[in-house]
Amino acid sequence: MAMVCIRDGRPENSRSGLDLQDSRVSHTKRVRALLLAATLGSVAFMGLAACQQAPRGDSGGQMDPFERTRVDARSPQADTVNLYEFSDRVGEALANRIADIDELTTRSSKAVIELGSIKNDSPSTPSSDFSLIQRRVFTKLVNSNVVRKHADIVERRSRVDRDIQDTRPSEPDLLDERLTNPDQSAVYDLDATYILTGTFGEISRGRDQKNYYFEMALTHAKSRRIVFVETFDSKQKP
Amino acid sequence: MLLAWEVVEIATSCTNAVSRREGSRRVHVCGTRAARIERVGRGSTTRSKGLFLILRTISMLALCVGMSAALPSCASSSGRNDSGRSTRLRAGDIELAVAEVKLDLAESSFITSRDKASTKVRLVPSEMENLSSDRMSRIDRWSAVSRVLFDPSMQQLLATKNVDLFMPRDAALLLTRFGTESDRDARVAPISIDESPDFSPTHTFAGKILSITRAASQDANAPADQRQEVVRVEYSIIELASRKVEWSGAHEFKRTASGLLID
Numbered sequence: 307m308a309m310v311c312i313r314d315g316r317p318e319n320s321r322s323g324l325d326l327q328d329s330r331v332s333h334t335k336r337v338r339a340l341l342l343a344a345t346l347g348s349v350a351f352m353g354l355a356a357c358q359q360a361p362r363g364d365s366g367g368q369m370d371p372f373e374r375t376r377v378d379a380r381s382p383q384a385d386t387v388n389l390y391e392f393s394d395r396v397g398e399a400l401a402n403r404i405a406d407i408d409e410l411t412t413r414s415s416k417a418v419i420e421l422g423s424i425k426n427d428s429p430s431t432p433s434s435d436f437s438l439i440q441r442r443v444f445t446k447l448v449n450s451n452v453v454r455k456h457a458d459i460v461e462r463r464s465r466v467d468r469d470i471q472d473t474r475p476s477e478p479d480l481l482d483e484r485l486t487n488p489d490q491s492a493v494y495d496l497d498a499t500y501i502l503t504g505t506f507g508e509i510s511r512g513r514d515q516k517n518y519y520f521e522m523a524l525t526h527a528k529s530r531r532i533v534f535v536e537t538f539d540s541k542q543k544p
Numbered sequence: 545m546l547l548a549w550e551v552v553e554i555a556t557s558c559t560n561a562v563s564r565r566e567g568s569r570r571v572h573v574c575g576t577r578a579a580r581i582e583r584v585g586r587g588s589t590t591r592s593k594g595l596f597l598i599l600r601t602i603s604m605l606a607l608c609v610g611m612s613a614a615l616p617s618c619a620s621s622s623g624r625n626d627s628g629r630s631t632r633l634r635a636g637d638i639e640l641a642v643a644e645v646k647l648d649l650a651e652s653s654f655i656t657s658r659d660k661a662s663t664k665v666r667l668v669p670s671e672m673e674n675l676s677s678d679r680m681s682r683i684d685r686w687s688a689v690s691r692v693l694f695d696p697s698m699q700q701l702l703a704t705k706n707v708d709l710f711m712p713r714d715a716a717l718l719l720t721r722f723g724t725e726s727d728r729d730a731r732v733a734p735i736s737i738d739e740s741p742d743f744s745p746t747h748t749f750a751g752k753i754l755s756i757t758r759a760a761s762q763d764a765n766a767p768a769d770q771r772q773e774v775v776r777v778e779y780s781i782i783e784l785a786s787r788k789v790e791w792s793g794a795h796e797f798k799r800t801a802s803g804l805l806i807d
Contacts, residue, residue, distance in 0.1 A: 368637065368797035368799060369799060370798065371774050371797060371798045373798065375772060375798070376760070376800075377758050377770045377772035377800055378758065381759065381772075382760075386756050386758060386772070386774045389756070390774075434675065434756075435756045438754040438755070438756055438774070438776055441752070441754060441776065441778060442794075444792070445778065445792040448780070448789045448791070449791075449792060451653070459788070459789050460789065461750075461789055463787060465750075466782060466787045469670045469782070470784050472670055472671075473670070473748065473784075491785060492785060492787055
């Protein structure tokens with residue numbers, strides 16, 4: 307018995323160039339070849355089918371935080387991409403508008419901008435999520451030449467005081483006059499201080515729909531006057 | 545002997561084959577492509593014919609099912625490696641953050657505006673603050689900070705900008721014990737001021753890691769089988785006396801994972 311390939315009705319040579327039309331392949335060999343084909347088919351099936359499961363077993367890579375995923379779409383909590391876009395908007399808006407805020411630009415000395423509190427009225431999204439967003443805004447202000455021209459961006463006092471304590475000599479003699487570096491960081495006059503606060507709310511409509519409201523404001527510490535505010539609304543339906 | 549691919553070619557190219565018998569030969573013709581299975585000998589039995597047909601059918605089925613089941617899913621998952629088994633932090637994440645932040649710091653106005661004649665800055669790293677939903681050991685938190693500052697190229701750059709680097713004593717010992725010290729010659733904070741009277745840091749190099757966690761499932765009533773972590777690794781240089789943030793840089797990424805814990 308033999309197996310022959312025919313194209314257009316005429317026998318076609320195999321890769322080896324031999325004319326197989328009249329050659330004989332033993333039954334055993336043919337069965338082996340078919341077994342091999344079956345094995346290859348099975349392996350191909352298992353290997354390719356593994357593609358469907360591949361991401362579950364592999365390392366998973368880093369993705370752009372602005373890329374919206376299935377989890378973003380299905381999670382009932384505030385959409386992370388919306389939060390990121392909101393923080394970018396706040397940073398850009400404050401950089402654009404700070405030059406128009408007279409009480410900041412006409413001061414005799416530079417104003418100070420500090421991170422303030424976060425008011426989280428969203429029952430489903432934890433405050434730590436908004437802390438990250440607030441830090442993003444904070445970093446944008448730090449790296450904005452326009453903002454830095456009008457104000458100094460300062461870190462929380464508790465954090466800096468802790469760092470000061472951690473970096474002092476292990477056994478400081480507090481009476482030693484050579485110990486010149488302060489043991490506490492600066493405390494600014496309230497009149498010079500502006501606080502960046504965040505308010506985050508959520509309204510549920512029906513079973514699925516949620517409306518989120520994000521707000522960040524710059525408030526004068528002494529008078530509690532809001533000199534800048536940026537809001538963002540988003541509707542989610544997982 | 546026929547090669548396997550030849551058998552496969554014959555099998556796959558003749559799905560619409562027309563069979564006819566030419567004497568002792570059986571010929572399958574399908575359009576311009578054809579396969580002929582020729583019987584020459586008379587030794588084949590009904591049993592072997594059956595076996596042959598079964599094997600051929602199995603191989604064709606396995607190939608067809610494999611291709612049809614797997615290829616669409618491969619196409620949909622290719623190019624976006626957005627799923628894994630875990631969203632936990634990895635060493636590589638910190639490595640990437642360190643690499644990105646080093647470049648950012650080198651190009652920052654804090655560095656570029658300085659030169660050898662600028663006022664001396666005594667910079668001390670502080671332990672990274674972990675506010676993420678993941679755990680980081682103390683050595684990892686210190687290492688994430690020291691690897692930025694004590695990189696040889698960064699040390700050279702800072703030296704040309706009149707920035708002195710110091711290391712808190714305990715952190716230096718910790719890093720050395722774990723074999724991750726960045727520079728054996730790094731100056732450590734003194735035990736007492738007598739040991740190093742000029743030691744009074746002016747700036748600190750601080751790190752912070754934060755994350756947003758999301759979990760969801762396709763079916764609202766089913767346990768969450770998809771998880772996502774948005775991570776922000778942030779560094780900043782802070783003047784200790786004034787609390788002024790001189791520079792801040794960050795590396796951010798998102799990672800997703802699917803499957804239940806039992807998977």
